[in-house]
Amino acid sequence: MESLLRLEKICKTFPGVVANDHVDLEILPGEIHALLGENGAGKTTLMNCVYGVYRPDSGTIYWKGRPVEIHQARDAIALGIGMVHQHFMLVPPLTVAENIILGLPSPREPLLDLKSASRQIRELAQSYGLPIEPDVPVWQLPVGVQQRVEILKALYRQAELLILDEPTAVLTPGEVEELFKVLRAFKEKGLSIIFISHKLEEVMTISDRITVMRAGKVVDTLPASRTNPRELARMMVGREVFLHIEKPPCTPGEVVLELENVRAQSDRDLPALKGISLQVRAGEIVGIAGVDGNGQTELAEVIAGLRRVTEGRIRVLGKDITNCMPKDIIDLGVAFVPPDRQHMGLLLDFTVSENLIGKSFDRPPFSRYGFLQRRFIENFCDGAIRSCDIRTPHAQVPVKLLSGGNQQKVVLARELSLQPKLLVASQPTRGLDVGATEYIRRQMVEARSAGTAILLISTELDEVLSLSDRIAVIYEGEIMGIMSAAEADLQEIGLLMAGSRAHVATGTPQTA
Numbered sequence: 001m002e003s004l005l006r007l008e009k010i011c012k013t014f015p016g017v018v019a020n021d022h023v024d025l026e027i028l029p030g031e032i033h034a035l036l037g038e039n040g041a042g043k044t045t046l047m048n049c050v051y052g053v054y055r056p057d058s059g060t061i062y063w064k065g066r067p068v069e070i071h072q073a074r075d076a077i078a079l080g081i082g083m084v085h086q087h088f089m090l091v092p093p094l095t096v097a098e099n100i101i102l103g104l105p106s107p108r109e110p111l112l113d114l115k116s117a118s119r120q121i122r123e124l125a126q127s128y129g130l131p132i133e134p135d136v137p138v139w140q141l142p143v144g145v146q147q148r149v150e151i152l153k154a155l156y157r158q159a160e161l162l163i164l165d166e167p168t169a170v171l172t173p174g175e176v177e178e179l180f181k182v183l184r185a186f187k188e189k190g191l192s193i194i195f196i197s198h199k200l201e202e203v204m205t206i207s208d209r210i211t212v213m214r215a216g217k218v219v220d221t222l223p224a225s226r227t228n229p230r231e232l233a234r235m236m237v238g239r240e241v242f243l244h245i246e247k248p249p250c251t252p253g254e255v256v257l258e259l260e261n262v263r264a265q266s267d268r269d270l271p272a273l274k275g276i277s278l279q280v281r282a283g284e285i286v287g288i289a290g291v292d293g294n295g296q297t298e299l300a301e302v303i304a305g306l307r308r309v310t311e312g313r314i315r316v317l318g319k320d321i322t323n324c325m326p327k328d329i330i331d332l333g334v335a336f337v338p339p340d341r342q343h344m345g346l347l348l349d350f351t352v353s354e355n356l357i358g359k360s361f362d363r364p365p366f367s368r369y370g371f372l373q374r375r376f377i378e379n380f381c382d383g384a385i386r387s388c389d390i391r392t393p394h395a396q397v398p399v400k401l402l403s404g405g406n407q408q409k410v411v412l413a414r415e416l417s418l419q420p421k422l423l424v425a426s427q428p429t430r431g432l433d434v435g436a437t438e439y440i441r442r443q444m445v446e447a448r449s450a451g452t453a454i455l456l457i458s459t460e461l462d463e464v465l466s467l468s469d470r471i472a473v474i475y476e477g478e479i480m481g482i483m484s485a486a487e488a489d490l491q492e493i494g495l496l497m498a499g500s501r502a503h504v505a506t507g508t509p510q511t512a
């Protein structure tokens with residue numbers, strides 16, 4: 001079959017980085033082709049070369065067999081290439097229809113023919129199963145629907161190839177499912193799709209063929225039917241990746257964290273925690289499983305001293321910390337990985353080094369008699385960068401320039417360097433690629449085996465299952481059940497997560 005798009009030896013460098021290094025890629029008509037790679041592998045850059053955002057330094061782009069020059073997005077669109085960027089490029093105050101026809105000549109120049117455009121858009125949307133209301137301002141739409149507008153914008157321009165850059169990153173699981181349905185419908189109609197992702201499962205589910213990129217190069221292109229997540233992970237990361245972490249047996253020690261009938265209100269002043277009782281011992285990981293928004297945030301916050309406890313007690317190593325100041329709680333040896341590293345975990349404009357010592361700069365050995373101990377700090381940071389595999393040219397780079405995975409490694413390195421008695425980790429691997437995820441999980445297991453008590457709060461059930469020694473399921477601010485991971489039954493956890501407790505309490509089997 002003749003290819004729709006073919007890239008030959010595409011090279012693109014930025015100062016100090018080879019983003020694309022002699023990349024070959026072939027897209028066939030009517031295929032869903034995944035471009036898989038870790039953050040920084042060069043996927044977006046490559047597609048920006050195809051879409052005319054960048055000019056490649058060298059290499060050739062063939063469209064339907066003919067070499068083409070793409071100088072700007074307009075050229076790509078004229079050929080039939082559409083791209084939905086990771087960050088949408090819609091104009092919020094304009095309506096859906098206005099956004100879609102923006103920049104196109106009107107059939108009734110100089111008059112804008114919004115009415116007929118609206119009608120056409122509605123028809124187009126209908127035929128592709130993408131319901132949309134053309135006359136609503138874009139800012140009023142949820143993210144999933146805005147994405148739909150971007151897709152329609154490309155279809156309206158008669159795209160034959162649709163490039164989607166990490167489209168699922170902003171979607172809920174339900175929305176992902178809907179998007180996949182739409183993509184399959186596109187394929188039925190003969191459209192080709194380039195689907196960019198770093199999520200293995202997703203790529204396996206939706207694509208016909210998969211091209212893996214690593215460090216600017218193509219590793220290989222494979223049919224999805226002839227590969228598996230493990231092989232893909234190895235190709236992405238360049239070494240064997242352990243999707244399942246080996247854990248030495250758990251030898252729990254003294255009770256480090258104890259919550260006794262803890263209650264707290266949400267930001268909207270509704271009951272968020274309704275009498276939580278829970279213990280975490282030294283050397284064990286207790287995982288909190290649950291659907292997002294069932295009190296997880298509030299739970300982490302009451303332990304950190306960031307939210308008022310209205311009833312009940314929280315103790316760390318027997319000391320009552322209920323409603324204590326955050327600083328006093330940290331001083332007891334409690335460390336935190338916050339759910340939102342960009343806003344709470346890091347000072348983005350500060351350097352890697354400043355972030356690494358951020359919590360302890362004012363005490364020995366980092367400072368003495370009020371003076372920062374530069375030499376010590378330098379050695380400490382270089383050591384952390386090396387041992388935690390933080391990919392940065394050096395310690396003086398602003399942390400905002402690091403990839404998400406490397407930012408999270410900075411957070412974890414800082415928190416674990418304090419050798420905490422208790423680590424409260426919220427969504428520690430959210431948004432991270434496979435390599436960084438594996439690294440972070442391994443570090444947590446290591447800390448646990450060295451005696452740290454860990455409370456893991458994660459909405460990713462497989463993370464909770466693979467790391468925890470005990471699992472507690474939270475639902476609407478209540479612990480529905482606690483079980484040892486060895487005895488955990490996936491179906492039972494699923495039921496508890498959905499708020500069903502009856503059959504567990506009575507022990508009677510659930511009838512389907």
Ligand SMILES: Nc1ncnc2c1ncn2[C@@H]1O[C@H](COP(=O)(O)OP(=O)(O)O)[C@@H](O)[C@H]1O
Nearest residue numbers: 014017019037038039040041042043044045046
């Ligand atoms: N505009 C730019 N200026 C400088 N470096 C860039 C630019 N865009 C991307 N890079 C660098 O190029 C490499 C590839 O980035 P990118 O294509 O965004 O990767 P991916 O989309 O696979 O995460 C990274 O090292 C990134 O930091």
Ligand SMILES: [Mg+2]
Nearest residue numbers: 043044045086
């Ligand atoms: Mg990208």
